[in-house]
Amino acid sequence: MTTRLLSPDELEAALRQIGAERYHSQHPFHKLMYQGKLSRAQLQAWALNRYYYQCRIPAKDATLIARLPTPELRRAWRRRLHDHDGDEPNTGGIARWLQLTDGLGLDRDYVVSTAGLLPITRFAVDAYVDIVRDRSILEGIASCLTELFSPTIIAERVGGMLANYDFITAATLDYFRPRLDQAPMDAEFALAYVKQQACTPEQQEAVLAVLRTKCDILWAMLDALHLAYVEPGMIPPGAFVPSGR
Amino acid sequence: MTTRLLSPDELEAALRQIGAERYHSQHPFHKLMYQGKLSRAQLQAWALNRYYYQCRIPAKDATLIARLPTPELRRAWRRRLHDHDGDEPNTGGIARWLQLTDGLGLDRDYVVSTAGLLPITRFAVDAYVDIVRDRSILEGIASCLTELFSPTIIAERVGGMLANYDFITAATLDYFRPRLDQAPMDAEFALAYVKQQACTPEQQEAVLAVLRTKCDILWAMLDALHLAYVEPGMIPPGAFVPSGR
Numbered sequence: 001m002t003t004r005l006l007s008p009d010e011l012e013a014a015l016r017q018i019g020a021e022r023y024h025s026q027h028p029f030h031k032l033m034y035q036g037k038l039s040r041a042q043l044q045a046w047a048l049n050r051y052y053y054q055c056r057i058p059a060k061d062a063t064l065i066a067r068l069p070t071p072e073l074r075r076a077w078r079r080r081l082h083d084h085d086g087d088e089p090n091t092g093g094i095a096r097w098l099q100l101t102d103g104l105g106l107d108r109d110y111v112v113s114t115a116g117l118l119p120i121t122r123f124a125v126d127a128y129v130d131i132v133r134d135r136s137i138l139e140g141i142a143s144c145l146t147e148l149f150s151p152t153i154i155a156e157r158v159g160g161m162l163a164n165y166d167f168i169t170a171a172t173l174d175y176f177r178p179r180l181d182q183a184p185m186d187a188e189f190a191l192a193y194v195k196q197q198a199c200t201p202e203q204q205e206a207v208l209a210v211l212r213t214k215c216d217i218l219w220a221m222l223d224a225l226h227l228a229y230v231e232p233g234m235i236p237p238g239a240f241v242p243s244g245r
Numbered sequence: 246m247t248t249r250l251l252s253p254d255e256l257e258a259a260l261r262q263i264g265a266e267r268y269h270s271q272h273p274f275h276k277l278m279y280q281g282k283l284s285r286a287q288l289q290a291w292a293l294n295r296y297y298y299q300c301r302i303p304a305k306d307a308t309l310i311a312r313l314p315t316p317e318l319r320r321a322w323r324r325r326l327h328d329h330d331g332d333e334p335n336t337g338g339i340a341r342w343l344q345l346t347d348g349l350g351l352d353r354d355y356v357v358s359t360a361g362l363l364p365i366t367r368f369a370v371d372a373y374v375d376i377v378r379d380r381s382i383l384e385g386i387a388s389c390l391t392e393l394f395s396p397t398i399i400a401e402r403v404g405g406m407l408a409n410y411d412f413i414t415a416a417t418l419d420y421f422r423p424r425l426d427q428a429p430m431d432a433e434f435a436l437a438y439v440k441q442q443a444c445t446p447e448q449q450e451a452v453l454a455v456l457r458t459k460c461d462i463l464w465a466m467l468d469a470l471h472l473a474y475v476e477p478g479m480i481p482p483g484a485f486v487p488s489g490r
Binding site for chain 2: 058059060062063065066067071072074075078081082084085086087089092094095
């Protein structure tokens with residue numbers, strides 16, 4: 001652990017380096033996905049499990065809003081609630097994610113029930129919400145900085161999936177389109193906050209550590225999918241079993 | 246404790262009866278306020294302490310939003326964040342409450358610091374946030390039902406204060422104007438939810454109990470003010486001391 005205070009730009013570089021090394025864009029499951037090497041059943045398993053991440057995002061954000069000390073910070077963070085929950089019925093990120101699971105042929109009630117989740121998915125996502133509840137506000141905000149890296153993974157995912165899976169349409173992937181604008185805007189706010197507020201070596205190390213942990217969370221979710229649905233294909237008791245298996 | 250299941254309308258009547266008996270509109274301090282019998286210093290103490298309630302309301306609401314299970318419920322409750330934090334700088338309920346403390350001649354930094362609070366104010370308000378965090382979602386929603394009773398107290402307060410204190414202007418009381426629309430709309434949503442979801446005698450009793458507790462919280466805040474600043478006038482160590490005393 002370094003004890004030297006980084007300049008704000010050095011801190012940003014160190015944060016981006018974590019993304020380059022640990023973001024789940026490097027995960028074999030992601031590569032299989034955008035290269036068109038997954039089956040419809042494997043994509044179903046991915047979308048089903050990732051739904052849990054999506055549906056817990058507003059809980060994560062509201063948990064942070066509850067801790068933010070000023071109307072200014074709360075207003076800035078509140079945008080995320082709008083993005084994910086929408087402003088009308090059947091709008092927002094969660095609703096669009098359900099378009100994706102619909103498009104992949106999953107039963108919506110089953111998806112929303114989260115009954116078929118891989119347990120590792122639940123543990124990993126819950127760990128994210130716990131971070132925002134239990135650690136410092138600075139760490140809570142820094143844990144969202146994986147959004148810095150998401151435009152690339154989304155571009156790979158959308159481009160690769162449209163090109164390589166004939167059962168996937170642009171409408172099915174509606175979720176990702178607004179994220180290409182939302183995520184950078186949100187990441188910019190969080191990055192500016194972190195660069196300004198992480199003023200001691202200890203705070204900077206905490207910020208870097210929590211971003212590593214957040215990357216671990218996303219990575220673990222793909223690990224679990226790979227283990228259960230790619231190789232060796234060990235589906236845990238109670239988890240989603242694709243039909244036709 | 247009754248074990249009979251009340252009809253939804255009987256439940257509503259029982260909730261309203263709690264308001265009639267325990268809402269802080271019955272408190273001697275409120276009566277002194279609208280009858281013009283408080284000094285500017287006493288009104289300062291009230292506005293200063295009540296600021297803590299105002300500034301914790303978004304924490305209370307975001308804490309509940311974090312627990313609500315659907316985008317629909319979260320969207321409905323999110324309105325409260327907008328009402329209190331506003332959509333732009335210097336808008337929203339908290340900013341308007343600071344207009345009131347400005348108008349009463351309090352230093353804004355001192356108000357926002359909450360350094361001069363009566364300890365009982367802090368305990369009571371924190372108890373409200375804790376209810377929404379720790380009890381059932383049904384009880385969290387029911388704890389907001391004091392909004393059913395607020396139009397009357399606001400009308401008394403605004404009418405009485407404008408008529409009886411020459412140092413108070415309509416602009417100073419801007420906070421209360423939108424609350425006359427917001428509170429009934431919010432209360433209507435919460436009441437409909439509670440009438441629908443409190444389906445067992447135990448749930449109904451929990452709902453009634455939490456509304457009593459919420460009334461106790463508001464009552465305790467005026468008790469503390471009365472004790473410290475009216476009679477016997479025992480200001481606890483560290484709490485706001487009006488200038489000129």
